[in-house]
Amino acid sequence: MRIVVVNAYVRGNAGDAALLSVCLRHVREAFPQARIAVAGMEDAAAHPDFEGVPNLGSIRRHVADGDVSMLRRIGRKLLVAPLAVTALLLPGPARRALLRLLPAEARREAEAVAGADLVVSMGGGYLNARPGLTGHQNVLFVLLPALIAQRAGVPVVFAPQSFGPFPARAQRRLVAAVLRRSPLVLAREALSADQLAACGLPAARIGRAVDSGFAFAPAERPDWRARLGVGPDVPLLGLTARRWLDPAGQDAYERALAEVVDRIQARGLRVVLIPQVSTGYLGDDDVVVERRIAAHCRTAPLAVEEDADYRALHALYGECTLLIGTRFHSVIFALTSGVPCAAIGYEHKTAGIMAELGLGDWVVPIEEVTAERLWALVEPLLGPAADDYRALLAQRMPGYVAEAERLPALLREAVGHRAATASDGALEAVR
Numbered sequence: 001m002r003i004v005v006v007n008a009y010v011r012g013n014a015g016d017a018a019l020l021s022v023c024l025r026h027v028r029e030a031f032p033q034a035r036i037a038v039a040g041m042e043d044a045a046a047h048p049d050f051e052g053v054p055n056l057g058s059i060r061r062h063v064a065d066g067d068v069s070m071l072r073r074i075g076r077k078l079l080v081a082p083l084a085v086t087a088l089l090l091p092g093p094a095r096r097a098l099l100r101l102l103p104a105e106a107r108r109e110a111e112a113v114a115g116a117d118l119v120v121s122m123g124g125g126y127l128n129a130r131p132g133l134t135g136h137q138n139v140l141f142v143l144l145p146a147l148i149a150q151r152a153g154v155p156v157v158f159a160p161q162s163f164g165p166f167p168a169r170a171q172r173r174l175v176a177a178v179l180r181r182s183p184l185v186l187a188r189e190a191l192s193a194d195q196l197a198a199c200g201l202p203a204a205r206i207g208r209a210v211d212s213g214f215a216f217a218p219a220e221r222p223d224w225r226a227r228l229g230v231g232p233d234v235p236l237l238g239l240t241a242r243r244w245l246d247p248a249g250q251d252a253y254e255r256a257l258a259e260v261v262d263r264i265q266a267r268g269l270r271v272v273l274i275p276q277v278s279t280g281y282l283g284d285d286d287v288v289v290e291r292r293i294a295a296h297c298r299t300a301p302l303a304v305e306e307d308a309d310y311r312a313l314h315a316l317y318g319e320c321t322l323l324i325g326t327r328f329h330s331v332i333f334a335l336t337s338g339v340p341c342a343a344i345g346y347e348h349k350t351a352g353i354m355a356e357l358g359l360g361d362w363v364v365p366i367e368e369v370t371a372e373r374l375w376a377l378v379e380p381l382l383g384p385a386a387d388d389y390r391a392l393l394a395q396r397m398p399g400y401v402a403e404a405e406r407l408p409a410l411l412r413e414a415v416g417h418r419a420a421t422a423s424d425g426a427l428e429a430v431r
Contacts, residue, residue, distance in 0.1 A: 001034040003011055003027055004116045006058065006109070006145045007042025007126055011050065012279025014310035015329025016124055018216040021310070022404075023122045024053055026212070028403045030408035038107040039145065041214070043067075046295075055113055057105040059084070077137065080106050084144055088151050097150065113145045114152040115243050118415055121146060121189070125162040128170055139171045143178050144355075157184035157398045159407065160209040162349045164195030172199040178222060180205055184414035186407075188244045189352030206408070211353060213332040213405035218311035224319050228302050235269040238320040238339075240276045240330040241289045243398055244346050244366055252370075254289065258296030258380060259371035260324070263312060267382060271301040274316060276327035278307070286327070322381050324374070326366065328353070340389035342377040344369055357396055362389075 005023055009016035020038070027036055037054045041064075044057040063076045075077060080102060087098035099110045121127075126144050129135030146156040158179065166172045176199040178186045185201070185210035187193040193206050222292050237262065245253055257305055261271045273294060275286035287305065304316070317323060317330065318337035325331035326344040334341050335357070343359075345351050346366045354363045362381075364373055381389060 001031050001118070002112075002116045003031065003034045003036045003118045003120060004039055004056075004109075004112045004145075004149075005036065005053075005120045005122050006039045006113065007060070007124065007142060008038050008042070008055075008058075008120050009043050009124065009126070010048070011047070011281050012307065013284075014278045015177065015213060015276060015327060015332070016230065016312045017050075017310035017315070019123045019212050019331060021051060021218075022032040022089065022212040022215045023052060023120065023407075026159075026215075026411065027120060028277055030411040034118075037112055039112065044105070044108075056108045059102075059144055059243050060110045062103060062105040062322075063141060069300075076103070079103070081137075081140060084110065085140075088147055092152075098137070099148070109145055110148050112155060112413055113149040113386055116149065116154050118146065118411075119149040119154055119156040119174040120411070121156060121158045121161075121255040121294040123161045125160040125347060127161065127163050127175070128157075128168050129168065131167045134168075134169060135168065139166070142172060146178050146182075147302065150178065155415060156182050158186060159412065160188040160404075161187040161192070162188055162347065162352075163192040164198075164348075166195065166199060176200045178304065182209065184410060186410070189349060189356060191348040191352040192247055196258055209410070210400055210403040211332060211349075212404055213329050213406075214336055214401050216314065216333070217336070217401075218314055220317050224316045227306070228304075230270060230302065236319055237264055237269045237271050238274050238317055238323040238325070238330070238334065239271055239290075239293075240323070240325045240327040241293060242275050242277065242346070243284065243289050243328075244327050251369065252367060254293050255296050256369050256371045256374060257324070258293050260300050260374050261293070262298050263371075263375060264378065264382070265297075265299045266380075269321065269382070272299055272316070272320070274313065275304055278283040313399045322378070322386065324378060336394060336401065338393050338397070340381050340386050340393070342374065346375075357400070358392060359389075364420065 008020050011017040037056050038050050039056045039058040039118055041061045046053045047055055049055055087095045110272045129139050148158050179201055186207045196206050218324040264271055273290040277284055277286050314333045320339050323334040323339055323341045325341050327348045331341045332345045343350050343354055343363045344366050345363050351363050354360050362377055
């Protein structure tokens, strides 16, 4: 059996790397004899595999390659999109011949998904859009591997993920057309299920599941206190931040975090700034943001400046007494370690998942972060409220983790009961 996992991101994003790690484990558990490949946003020449699974690169990576000029990226999109969409409208031999004209990296993914027995679109939060051309492009290139696979009669399943928003009617039509033909579509929070319903996807086609990050439990346990030079009796409080807002809003957010860091350290705790994402791709590097936060602090916090992969970072959250988390998978890593969190939401996944855990009161939208608003969440967790929070985690987490581990069974059921799905409706959506 040949399985291709598509829409993987980069290992420098610890959350997405964890999701891919869990997805590959679940696929192996569901289909132990399968030959698996990954199609994602990492250059196969630089990263030929992920945890021993071959990396093909992808159509999305090829057209969005940050190492080439913007003019070349535009040229790649103008070549790949019309060629691939035209191929989808043709019968088998002509379709395969046209797809062979794609550039090598795009062709590898197209041929892999068309020749697979199953395609798994991994968990995450990538199937969404903004108004305008950029939003249309994202939806098209995210769904293109699924369209190619479905046109070849290959089932495509969507692992637990967030969906939307989709502001344009054309985006909603294409999403519904592709997902309607999937034997398994899993939304990881109610808000995403609502987004799919707004696209016109029937309720019976929308499954609910738990973010796969809750099933990530690596065995690696590095001695972070030794690395940070902190004794065993010093309480650590973790903080993750990211670039998200316009320049003025971003500066206000970073200064508010710095003010809260100073208040915490005045109480005798040490704050450690943790870069959940450290990659040059799209300039999305938390180290840069956290250096600015540290520069605003009156008392310097600790900071992780060394390279640390997703498995090692997971262990660091377990060393913390409390986490102020903007990156949501840093929050998941902490929650599964029994660590209370004050979450800063930048997409609906944060509010949605925290609410479903009964933790909705511990979230503040990133646009509304002020030192006072955040301190109102953090200060109680430096006292007795933390005990109640940990008790709730002890009650809720085992069931949530068990739910996250259901994916192998859902995959087997979906593939075992899949019906032949025609692709005519999806083609109509791209005509």
